[in-house]
Amino acid sequence: MATLEITGLRKTFGGVVALAGVDMTIRSEEILGVIGPNGSGKTTLFNTVCGVYRPTTGTIHWNGVDIAGMPAYAIGRLGLGRTFQQAMSFPALTVRENVQIAIEHGSRREDGAGPQWSSPEELLEFVDLEAFADEVASVMPFGNLRRLGVAVALGGHPAQLLLDEPAAGLNEGESVQLIHLLRRAHELGVGICIIDHHVGLMAELCSRLVVLHFGNKIADGPVDDVLSDPKVIEVYLGGEE
Amino acid sequence: MVTFLQELVNSLSVASVIILMGIGVTLIFGLTGIINFAHGEFLMLGAIGVWVLMGYGLGYIPAVLIAVAVVGLIGFLLERGLFQFTLTRPNNGFMASLGLSIVLQHVVIRIWNSFSKSIPEPLPGVWQIGEITFIKMRVVVVLVTALVVAVTFLTISRSRYGLALRASLADRQTAALMGIPIRRYITVVFTYGSAIAGLGGALTIALFPVTPFVGSEMIMLGFAVALIAGLGNVPGVVGAGLILGLVTGFSGAYGTPEWTNAYTFGLMIVILIFRPQGLFGGTMGPAIE
Amino acid sequence: MADKRPPMGPRTNSAWPSPAALILTTVVVIGVFAFPWLNPGYRALSFAVTTGVTAIVLYGMAIPFGQAGIMSLGYAGLMGFGAYTAAILSRDFGLNMWEAMPFSALVAALCAGLFGLPSLRISGHHFAITTYVMCELLRIALINGGKFTGAASGLDLPPIGTVLGVKLDKLSNAYMLVAGFMFISMLAAYCVANSRYGRTLRSVRENEQLSRSIGVNTNMYKVGAFMLSGLFAGVGGDLQAYNFRHISPDLYGGATSLYFALMVMLGGPRTAFGPLAGAIIVTFLPEFMRIDPVDSRIAYGLALIAVVMLIPGGVIAAVGRGYQWVMRTLRGPHAGSADPHSAQV
Numbered sequence: 001m002a003t004l005e006i007t008g009l010r011k012t013f014g015g016v017v018a019l020a021g022v023d024m025t026i027r028s029e030e031i032l033g034v035i036g037p038n039g040s041g042k043t044t045l046f047n048t049v050c051g052v053y054r055p056t057t058g059t060i061h062w063n064g065v066d067i068a069g070m071p072a073y074a075i076g077r078l079g080l081g082r083t084f085q086q087a088m089s090f091p092a093l094t095v096r097e098n099v100q101i102a103i104e105h106g107s108r109r110e111d112g113a114g115p116q117w118s119s120p121e122e123l124l125e126f127v128d129l130e131a132f133a134d135e136v137a138s139v140m141p142f143g144n145l146r147r148l149g150v151a152v153a154l155g156g157h158p159a160q161l162l163l164d165e166p167a168a169g170l171n172e173g174e175s176v177q178l179i180h181l182l183r184r185a186h187e188l189g190v191g192i193c194i195i196d197h198h199v200g201l202m203a204e205l206c207s208r209l210v211v212l213h214f215g216n217k218i219a220d221g222p223v224d225d226v227l228s229d230p231k232v233i234e235v236y237l238g239g240e241e
Numbered sequence: 242m243v244t245f246l247q248e249l250v251n252s253l254s255v256a257s258v259i260i261l262m263g264i265g266v267t268l269i270f271g272l273t274g275i276i277n278f279a280h281g282e283f284l285m286l287g288a289i290g291v292w293v294l295m296g297y298g299l300g301y302i303p304a305v306l307i308a309v310a311v312v313g314l315i316g317f318l319l320e321r322g323l324f325q326f327t328l329t330r331p332n333n334g335f336m337a338s339l340g341l342s343i344v345l346q347h348v349v350i351r352i353w354n355s356f357s358k359s360i361p362e363p364l365p366g367v368w369q370i371g372e373i374t375f376i377k378m379r380v381v382v383v384l385v386t387a388l389v390v391a392v393t394f395l396t397i398s399r400s401r402y403g404l405a406l407r408a409s410l411a412d413r414q415t416a417a418l419m420g421i422p423i424r425r426y427i428t429v430v431f432t433y434g435s436a437i438a439g440l441g442g443a444l445t446i447a448l449f450p451v452t453p454f455v456g457s458e459m460i461m462l463g464f465a466v467a468l469i470a471g472l473g474n475v476p477g478v479v480g481a482g483l484i485l486g487l488v489t490g491f492s493g494a495y496g497t498p499e500w501t502n503a504y505t506f507g508l509m510i511v512i513l514i515f516r517p518q519g520l521f522g523g524t525m526g527p528a529i530e
Numbered sequence: 531m532a533d534k535r536p537p538m539g540p541r542t543n544s545a546w547p548s549p550a551a552l553i554l555t556t557v558v559v560i561g562v563f564a565f566p567w568l569n570p571g572y573r574a575l576s577f578a579v580t581t582g583v584t585a586i587v588l589y590g591m592a593i594p595f596g597q598a599g600i601m602s603l604g605y606a607g608l609m610g611f612g613a614y615t616a617a618i619l620s621r622d623f624g625l626n627m628w629e630a631m632p633f634s635a636l637v638a639a640l641c642a643g644l645f646g647l648p649s650l651r652i653s654g655h656h657f658a659i660t661t662y663v664m665c666e667l668l669r670i671a672l673i674n675g676g677k678f679t680g681a682a683s684g685l686d687l688p689p690i691g692t693v694l695g696v697k698l699d700k701l702s703n704a705y706m707l708v709a710g711f712m713f714i715s716m717l718a719a720y721c722v723a724n725s726r727y728g729r730t731l732r733s734v735r736e737n738e739q740l741s742r743s744i745g746v747n748t749n750m751y752k753v754g755a756f757m758l759s760g761l762f763a764g765v766g767g768d769l770q771a772y773n774f775r776h777i778s779p780d781l782y783g784g785a786t787s788l789y790f791a792l793m794v795m796l797g798g799p800r801t802a803f804g805p806l807a808g809a810i811i812v813t814f815l816p817e818f819m820r821i822d823p824v825d826s827r828i829a830y831g832l833a834l835i836a837v838v839m840l841i842p843g844g845v846i847a848a849v850g851r852g853y854q855w856v857m858r859t860l861r862g863p864h865a866g867s868a869d870p871h872s873a874q875v
Contacts, residue, residue: 050743076745084743090736093729101733104726105745155744276655326839333838335655336601336795339788340834347827457785461666464659503670506663513660514648 002028002063002079002159002191004049009058011041011048011215018044020215021058028160028191031182033206033223035199037236040212042195043085046162050082051075063159081106081158085165087145089152091138095129096120098137099151106156115154115188127151127181143174150181160191167196179205199237203227211236243372249490254379254448256486257386258284261441262463263470263478264393265434271473272409272430275324275334279342281460283435287312287442288451289349292358301363305443309436316435320428328427342457349453359450382444389437390479397475406430438463462502465509471519480521484508550853551802558803562709566702574818575701581814582708583770588794588805589715590762594646594755596799597728599735601654603787604645604661607668608760610782612638612767614672617685617777627690627772635764642760643753650749662784672779684778687771704773711769712806715762720802722758731755792834798844807846 004026011019019041026032034042047053049060051072060068067075090098100120117123124130127147132140137148146166153161163182167175179201186192196202202209202223209226211219213235219226226232262284270276290308295301323341327334368375397403409416409423417423445451445459466485470477485505492501512520566575587609594600612634619625619633645664649657672679679685690698690707698704722728733741734748742748771777789812797808811833816826841848 052739071747072739072742073745073747076743082743084740088737088740090733090740092736093732097729097732101729101741101746102744105730152740152744276659323835323839332601332654333842335658336791337835337838339792340831340838342831343788343792344828344831344835347824347831351824351828461659461663461784465663468656468659499674500670503667506667509663510648510660513652513656517652517656 003061004063004080004160004193005059005061006045006049007059007061009045009048009060010056011044011053012056017215019048019058022212022215022217024210024217024220026160026191026193028189030191030207031186031205032193033202033209034193034195034212035197035202035209035236036212039214041215042212043164044215045212046082046164046195049075050080050162076106076156079157079159080162081153081156081160082162083149083153083164083166085168087142087149087169089137089140089145089148092136094134094136095124095140095148096133098148099123099155102152102155104155106154106158115157115185115190117155123151123155126154126184128177143170143177146170146174146178147181150178150185154185154190158190160193161185163192163194165196166194167198167201175201199227245490245494247373248493249486250373250375251379252486252489252493254376254382254444255489256482257383258441258445259459259462259466259485260479260482261386261389261437261444262459263466263482264390264475265438266463267467267470267472267475267478268430269434270467272406272413273324273328273334273427274331275327276331276338276464277324277341278335278338278460279319279345279456280338280434280438280463281456281458282342282345283312283316283438283456284442284445284459285349285451285453285456286315286345287439288446288455289353289358289442289453290439291443291446292360292451293353295360301360301447305440308443309439312439312442313432313436316439317428317432319435320431324431325424325427342460346453346456353453355453357450357452358446360446363447378447382448385440385444389440393437394476462505465505468509469512469520471522474519474521477519477521481519555802558806559713562713563706566705570818572701575705577814577817579701579705579708579773580770581809582705582712583766583773584790584793584813585712585806585809586708586715586766586769587763587790588797588809589712589719590759590766591790591794592719592799592805593722593728593731593759593762594752595794596804597723597731597735598752598755600646600649600752600755601658601791602645602649602661602756603658603784603791604665605759605763605790606782606784606786607665608638608642608645608763609767609770610668610672610777610779611641611760612764613771613777613782614679614685614767615764616768616771617680617687618678620687621685626688627768628693631765631768634768635761638764638767639757639760642763643757646753646756649752649756662787665782665787666784669779669783672782680778682779684776687775687777689775690772708769708773711765715765716802716806718762719805723800792830794844796830796834796837796845798846798848800843801846801850804844804846808844811845 006022006024009019009022010017022041022045034045036042044053048055051067051070051074055068058068059066062075062078062080065078067078067080090101103117103120103123121130121133124133127150129144129147129151132144137145140148146169150163150166153163166182167178170178175198182192182194182205194202194205206223208221209219209223210217211226211232218235219229219232227237262280265283266276266280269280287308290311291301291304294304294307299307319341323337324334327337362378364378364381366377368377368380397406405416405421406426408419409421409426413423442451442455445455462485466478466481469484470481488504488508489501492504565578570578587605591602591605594602615634615637616627616630619630645661648660652660673682675681690704692698696703698707730741730746730751733746734751738748793808793812794805795808796811797806798804812830815821816823837844
């Protein structure tokens with residue numbers, strides 16, 4: 001079991017307060033969802049935790065290790081992986097090479113648990129992309145790129161994944177496929193924490209929800225409780241389905 | 242002290258020409274993201290143009306006017322024929338400009354030769370003020386540069402077009418969305434930048450002899466001045482140019498003249514590493530995000 | 531669920547080069563080593579040596595430029611570090627070419643690492659300009675280095691001497707030596723490109739942020755790539771110094787670096803033969819074909835513009851694509867799409 005403890009996390013850019021002191025805990029046995037209106041700080045949260053930004057103040061403990069301020073690659077090596085809001089890949093390389101690099105470098109974890117891929121093909125099969133192994137990533141349709149992004153993040157032995165809007169831009173069918181993929185990854189032992197706007201998708205996938213608003217956490221608990229919380233309905237769900 | 246002031250006065254004219262180059266570089270880069278390695282060749286073409294025209298019997302001033310116009314036209318044609326296709330991939334534009342500078346230099350060598358060329362002094366003589374000797378032609382160079390800088394600056398800061406240009410320098414996409422004809426501005430800026438580089442060349446050849454390689458000698462200093470000031474910052478170029486003049490004067494008077502360029506280059510490297518947005522802050526820096 | 535199998539022909543998963551590539555390589559190797567026996571004459575052989583030495587540097591450049599995507603215009607300076615190290619070690623400590631080689635390589639590698647550090651803070655063409663300027667600074671320093679560097683007139687070197695009974699002062703023998711080193715460089719660059727290290731460099735080039743997120747220390751890889759390229763440049767400088775017996779600062783300025791960049795871009799930095807082709811086209815061909823040097827330079831500049839605008843992979847990559855097109859056409863329709871393991875990496 002891996003734990004990510006975030007305490008009093010604050011991130012400002014000049015005068016703009018993106019995160020106003022967030023406390024939360026992410027455990028790898030649960031599937032955690034992070035929701036909130038645009039600009040509430042969700043992506044900033046992931047970016048700060050993963051080392052893209054330095055926190056202004058606050059602590060981040062990953063399995064007991066203080067990772068606040070560590071460079072992004074070092075955090076990646078510690079078993080904390082992520083995907084990005086834009087579909088990311090290594091465009092001129094083949095799908096196989098994309099995944100191969102991830103396996104060769106991917107985040108490690110001390111307990112040796114979690115996904116262990118014996119070959120790129122095995123990982124590609126897990127995400128249903130083995131037919132495209134020799135295709136160059138840049139020509140892939142968007143849905144495949146999203147799956148490739150997850151595959152790359154799964155390449156090492158990540159203990160926890162932070163996924164930033166992994167279903168953005170996918171149609172209904174593809175979103176369902178993605179949920180199944182994430183559930184299977186979770187069964188392998190990878191913690192899943194996901195930002196998204198499809199409240200229905202989140203309700204189905206997650207066991208717990210955290211809601212951010214203007215950089216503050218305004219709700220944190222089981223899905224049904226959060227979705228019926230009047231504060232949450234007012235700032236985010238009101239008028240939305 | 243007198244030696245220092247004398248060296249300073251002498252080096253101001255060269256600094257002026259560098260400022261003319263730097264303005265072109267900073268405007269073109271600020272607006273297009275293209276670093277045109279061949280920009281120095283515009284200076285060279287301006288100088289050679291004056292030499293050729295005066296060889297046909299034209300006076301200095303008509304030769305300068307025609308040469309500058311021709312160089313501006315060449316800049317226009319290059320923008321339309323080559324650089325406009327590299328806007329989406331500025332690194333390609335840079336590499337293509339490497340090839341272009343080699344082509345331009347050697348075409349000139351082919352048609353004429355690679356030996357240095359000079360013109361009869363357009364304005365011989367000196368003014369003597371106290372212990373300092375002011376070479377008349379050098380003063381003219383400084384004054385002409387000051388005039389061009391003033392006109393450029395006023396246009397950019399006061400006119401409607403200048404405002405649109407500054408908006409485009411700050412955020413090209415938004416400016417385009419607001420109806421500013423970015424492509425046209427790019428063409429105009431490119432043409433203007435090449436023309437004033439050509440003017441710099443025309444002034445240079447009045448000061449000392451010039452070879453077809455003078456462009457590559459000067460362009461680095463032009464880049465240095467633009468980068469030290471901060472790309473996109475036009476008045477900053479003047480400040481950085483004056484610093485260059487000071488450094489040159491200092492080096493000539495007290496230090497080792499052979500190291501002069503080294504000081505400027507060294508300063509450029511230091512600033513790029515520790516303050517990529519330039520001393521005076523540019524609109525676009527070279528830093529990696 | 532729709533059929534997700536893309537229409538593709540036979541795929542090759544082999545990491546080994548195709549038979550065609552092996553044949554081509556054999557032909558080139560034989561051609562290069564057989565050259566002196568065609569009686570090309572002293573002048574041509576001499577230019578061939580220059581071409582070979584240059585190609586060694588270019589293969590080094592292929593690592594940070596072709597694989598990691600960072601262009602540096604400072605390679606003439608790095609070669610200069612190698613050459614001057616060799617010359618000074620010869621003059622002051624009596625070391626010969628072989629003994630100096632590791633030192634030349636190391637000095638150049640360290641300087642390459644230093645020259646490469648700014649690339650971590652500055653991007654693309656700004657970094658390129660910085661390297662050009664650093665190269666010029668080196669040249670200025672060499673000119674003003676007084677007795678230590680021989681100032682503007684430069685330094686002399688003794689002959690290479692005899693090794694295992696082979697007189698290496700004889701030009702045809704020296705040529706073979708340089709050709710040997712050149713093929714070693716080619717092989718080394720090829721191995722790097724096809725290794726896990728090369729793959730990682732490509733990931734840095736393709737998407738640095740993604741690369742970092744999966745645990746790659748991109749800064750270390752970038753500086754490492756430069757240092758590796760410095761080894762090649764140092765070896766090339768050592769060989770050049772001993773083959774031409776005299777070096778001077780003007781050989782190692784920004785303008786020369788520019789020509790190196792031109793050669794590697796023209797030939798193509800990501801193919802096995804690209805750097806060699808670039809060196810031959812720019813350095814050797816005009817002399818061999820007695821083209822006027824000024825005209826040839828105009829041609830290169832135009833060729834570079836054409837390559838950059840139209841065939842970004844360089845001449846060899848274009849030739850490779852042309853060859854594949856011919857092969858596909860000969861095989862007939864329904865033969866499947868392009869060979870996924872194309873010549874480039």
